Amino acid sequence: MSCRFLKTSIIGATAICLSVGFAHGSKADAASCPSPIPLGLTTALTGNTALLGTQARNGVEFAVDEINAAGGIGGNKLALTTEDTGASSTDALNAMNRILEGKPVVVFGSMISPHVFAQTEVVTKSETPFLVGATNAKVTAQGSKWLFRTHVHDGQLADLIPEYLVKSLGKTRPGIMAVADDYGLGASRGIQASLAKLKAPPVAVTSYAPSDKDMSAQLLEIKDKDADSLILFGRPADVTLVLKQMNDLGIKLTTIGNASIVAQTTLNNLSAAEADGGYAIGGMIPQTLSDPKILDWSKRVQEKYKVPADNFTVSYYDTVYMLKSIIEKVGCDKSAIRDALAATRDWKGMLISYQADAQGDLAHTLGIYRNKGKTPELAGPIKESGY
Amino acid sequence: MKPPKMNSWPILAANIAAALAVPIVAHDGYIIQLLNIAILNAIVVLGLNFVTGWAGQINFGQAAFYGLGAYTTAIATKAGLPWITTPFLSVIVVMAASLMLGLPTMRLRTYYLAMTTIGFGEIIRLIIVHWEPVTGGTSGLRAIPGISIFGFGPQGQIQHYYLLIAVLLLAILIAARVRHSVLGRAMIATRDSEIAAEQSGVDTVRTKLLAFMIGAVYAGLAGCLYASSIRFISPDSFSGTQAILLMTMLIVGGMGSIAGCIIGAVALTILPEALRFLGQWYLVLYGLGVIAVIVLAPGGLASLASLSQARRASVH
Amino acid sequence: MGQLVVNGLALGSIYALVALGLLLIFNTVQIVNFAQGQLLMLGAFIGISCAVTHELPVAAAWAITMVAMALVGIVFMVLVYFPLRGRPAFLVILTTIAMGIVLENLALIIWGPLPVSLPSPVHGPPLRFAGVVVSMHQLFIFATLAVTLLLQFFFLTKTRFGILMQATAQDLHTARLVGIPVNRTIAVAFAFGAVLSGIAGLLVAPIFLAEPTMGGSLGLKGFVVSVIGGFGNLPGAVIGGLFLGLIETFGARYISSNFRDAYAFIVMIAVLIAWPRGLFGEKSSEKV
Numbered sequence: 001m002s003c004r005f006l007k008t009s010i011i012g013a014t015a016i017c018l019s020v021g022f023a024h025g026s027k028a029d030a031a032s033c034p035s036p037i038p039l040g041l042t043t044a045l046t047g048n049t050a051l052l053g054t055q056a057r058n059g060v061e062f063a064v065d066e067i068n069a070a071g072g073i074g075g076n077k078l079a080l081t082t083e084d085t086g087a088s089s090t091d092a093l094n095a096m097n098r099i100l101e102g103k104p105v106v107v108f109g110s111m112i113s114p115h116v117f118a119q120t121e122v123v124t125k126s127e128t129p130f131l132v133g134a135t136n137a138k139v140t141a142q143g144s145k146w147l148f149r150t151h152v153h154d155g156q157l158a159d160l161i162p163e164y165l166v167k168s169l170g171k172t173r174p175g176i177m178a179v180a181d182d183y184g185l186g187a188s189r190g191i192q193a194s195l196a197k198l199k200a201p202p203v204a205v206t207s208y209a210p211s212d213k214d215m216s217a218q219l220l221e222i223k224d225k226d227a228d229s230l231i232l233f234g235r236p237a238d239v240t241l242v243l244k245q246m247n248d249l250g251i252k253l254t255t256i257g258n259a260s261i262v263a264q265t266t267l268n269n270l271s272a273a274e275a276d277g278g279y280a281i282g283g284m285i286p287q288t289l290s291d292p293k294i295l296d297w298s299k300r301v302q303e304k305y306k307v308p309a310d311n312f313t314v315s316y317y318d319t320v321y322m323l324k325s326i327i328e329k330v331g332c333d334k335s336a337i338r339d340a341l342a343a344t345r346d347w348k349g350m351l352i353s354y355q356a357d358a359q360g361d362l363a364h365t366l367g368i369y370r371n372k373g374k375t376p377e378l379a380g381p382i383k384e385s386g387y
Numbered sequence: 388m389k390p391p392k393m394n395s396w397p398i399l400a401a402n403i404a405a406a407l408a409v410p411i412v413a414h415d416g417y418i419i420q421l422l423n424i425a426i427l428n429a430i431v432v433l434g435l436n437f438v439t440g441w442a443g444q445i446n447f448g449q450a451a452f453y454g455l456g457a458y459t460t461a462i463a464t465k466a467g468l469p470w471i472t473t474p475f476l477s478v479i480v481v482m483a484a485s486l487m488l489g490l491p492t493m494r495l496r497t498y499y500l501a502m503t504t505i506g507f508g509e510i511i512r513l514i515i516v517h518w519e520p521v522t523g524g525t526s527g528l529r530a531i532p533g534i535s536i537f538g539f540g541p542q543g544q545i546q547h548y549y550l551l552i553a554v555l556l557l558a559i560l561i562a563a564r565v566r567h568s569v570l571g572r573a574m575i576a577t578r579d580s581e582i583a584a585e586q587s588g589v590d591t592v593r594t595k596l597l598a599f600m601i602g603a604v605y606a607g608l609a610g611c612l613y614a615s616s617i618r619f620i621s622p623d624s625f626s627g628t629q630a631i632l633l634m635t636m637l638i639v640g641g642m643g644s645i646a647g648c649i650i651g652a653v654a655l656t657i658l659p660e661a662l663r664f665l666g667q668w669y670l671v672l673y674g675l676g677v678i679a680v681i682v683l684a685p686g687g688l689a690s691l692a693s694l695s696q697a698r699r700a701s702v703h
Numbered sequence: 704m705g706q707l708v709v710n711g712l713a714l715g716s717i718y719a720l721v722a723l724g725l726l727l728i729f730n731t732v733q734i735v736n737f738a739q740g741q742l743l744m745l746g747a748f749i750g751i752s753c754a755v756t757h758e759l760p761v762a763a764a765w766a767i768t769m770v771a772m773a774l775v776g777i778v779f780m781v782l783v784y785f786p787l788r789g790r791p792a793f794l795v796i797l798t799t800i801a802m803g804i805v806l807e808n809l810a811l812i813i814w815g816p817l818p819v820s821l822p823s824p825v826h827g828p829p830l831r832f833a834g835v836v837v838s839m840h841q842l843f844i845f846a847t848l849a850v851t852l853l854l855q856f857f858f859l860t861k862t863r864f865g866i867l868m869q870a871t872a873q874d875l876h877t878a879r880l881v882g883i884p885v886n887r888t889i890a891v892a893f894a895f896g897a898v899l900s901g902i903a904g905l906l907v908a909p910i911f912l913a914e915p916t917m918g919g920s921l922g923l924k925g926f927v928v929s930v931i932g933g934f935g936n937l938p939g940a941v942i943g944g945l946f947l948g949l950i951e952t953f954g955a956r957y958i959s960s961n962f963r964d965a966y967a968f969i970v971m972i973a974v975l976i977a978w979p980r981g982l983f984g985e986k987s988s989e990k991v
Contacts, residue, residue: 087628638794675801
């Protein structure tokens, strides 16, 4: 028993020495990257957030496959390791620990904010750039200089949606319906604060559980309290039900909300009458553009993953290419990559440009959409104030 | 009937030695973190064993007590209270909650009790989700201060590991003492037949209530340690799904057996991680596996581990 | 407010149907099937496979689904009931929960997570009166519940086989001794129980869409209804279901939409504290 103990400790010690040596090696030679270049991704592939989580995997994987098919970065292929976070934040933390064991050059987190909150400390300690799409405004306020967000967030939506509703659409008595998870409730709070500043407080603030099917109570409350508009923040599955039932009840309100209102998975289950007229402000989606290259990309993504691409797919895809251009410039040293990310200026992605601010947010352009029947139309890009 | 404690000492000692040696092989990181979570789960399942394994009361509210302990600790330490107060606060909160749940429901029959405990868990979860200013809502609470007694506390995963092993041993010892005490025998009697137990002079309502409370205290303290060591909590870690998982840990490990609790908790904490590559199929196999254990090996993995124990366990 | 009543009753009817299926099985074999919600989901997806994927007429989809669900019920019985006969109740609960997990995740693998719609068997513009909108489909739901309840009542009390089923429910051992084909009655109970949930699924999908996780919440509400009504009787289940639908809808409207799911449990716990045997009592007696 003691012989084995000794052997194991020797192996353990040797492993430690080797890995320390390795780390030194890559630090000294900034321009040469390990081959293959290890990347890590954690996202929800199972569980109740999987519908959203898989879009992160789709975007990253699609880009990695494209880059590898074209020869990789400087001749080095990318090796992407994906771990499923499942539904709970504890599992997300475990998944991230697993990924970090493989010593990736960069880690991608998902758009599910509680998971990213759980993972931030351990990623920061490992001094690895952490690229996320998590939309809770406070994600970039955690004070980690390694965390960067490449998708628009609820803080921006909380400002822009009320502003557009009040100033451009001229509605001053909105009712709010938000899905009762981190995504919806966080946004709802921010929206209420912005409405207060615009002197247009909501006449009703309601929420619904993610598994709720009957939305009539909330819709009727909003109608009874004499709202002139509805701010709707949810996931495609439940937003579909709200719009459907609103139509069934004969309630006609100007509706504005997040990208779920114009998402393909929502529109697939609505009739033209039910979808028509809804506004959305959010991360830009590929389906509304006439550029044939973008539409082709969109089609190929759908063929491969059987699910339409959405704003997150685009954002994660862009992030990988952004990373590629950074690695081509500064190599695979993690600190150098981090510094380059923080210095991003006007990097042109598929639909928007990216620019890093002091907090680590890189996306500042959103799209305003309106449903014409079952087809979303881009009313125009809208930028966060100051950009 | 469990075999007399004498026979299990060498096994226990060997297990403790193996457990203590783990960090030497697998340094700081994924495995240690995972084992820490497994140990915490084991403590919660040990608590569940009092209620379900020994007193025979189905309980889907254990995850809620776990969460109450974690949230009490997080809220208290983030509000500036010294860490040493949190175990006591957690115990007070879960004891109050378990009384609130237990008093009205101790006379209920199995299916009603199951539904009530599910309902209790749901209500607690909803309160946590919607009481955002206090609990952080669905975003959870982060940057929770760690364990600190007079300025000293474990740093890093490995030190937490040793601390948790120590707490687990304490939990096992207490459980073993209770099992062989008057209360323990009353619990088993209640499980086997409430009517017969009442005839023998056992106050089954009081017994069930005590089992409930002890189980809740175990979970509450585990929650306190969870918050202080993982240092991030959110409601999805204490949901109804987790409650079901805890119950399956108990059953798969071996209901009524202390070793079974540990085996079940460790197995079902590590297995989902080890089998992540199966993707969606993991949950299908997990469900089928639970059914297989219930049908084929009702004493759980603990009974398979030792044939003589299985023979005695089946007699109950 | 009238609208809330209509919507609450429609929702409650679904809950009642789930509860009726649960009770049919419980009354016969003393098992509460915690996978009843997943059976509802299965019914919805089988219907969608027929009507949408294979573009069969909706009536054919309904017929095929009901037959398929009957078979599912029997398979369920073989997998769950026979191996666990005589085991303590909570092992059975865990087993049915595990079955539910298996069914839900198989559905996710087979049909994917995206919500899908099913056309309703009835068409036409909604009725509008006194500021209330009642859709044709909602009327269809009420009608289906009424018809199901009547058929079930008639079957159980007026037909020979139905009376045999009641005898089996009252006392399985004696029934067997007396020569009642107990296994057959049990099979029928499982089959019909599954069919009832399948019908609920076919009714839900057109208005609430179908996706693999839809069973969890609906199943849970079905159990709550069974508890409120008492695990014994059918009218209790129906009244309990409608009652719950109304409570949820009015609670969400006038108290808080945040705690909608909690109202069901709060009412259930309140009922249990006051009437430990359920509002309408249960038939089975405590075993000594």
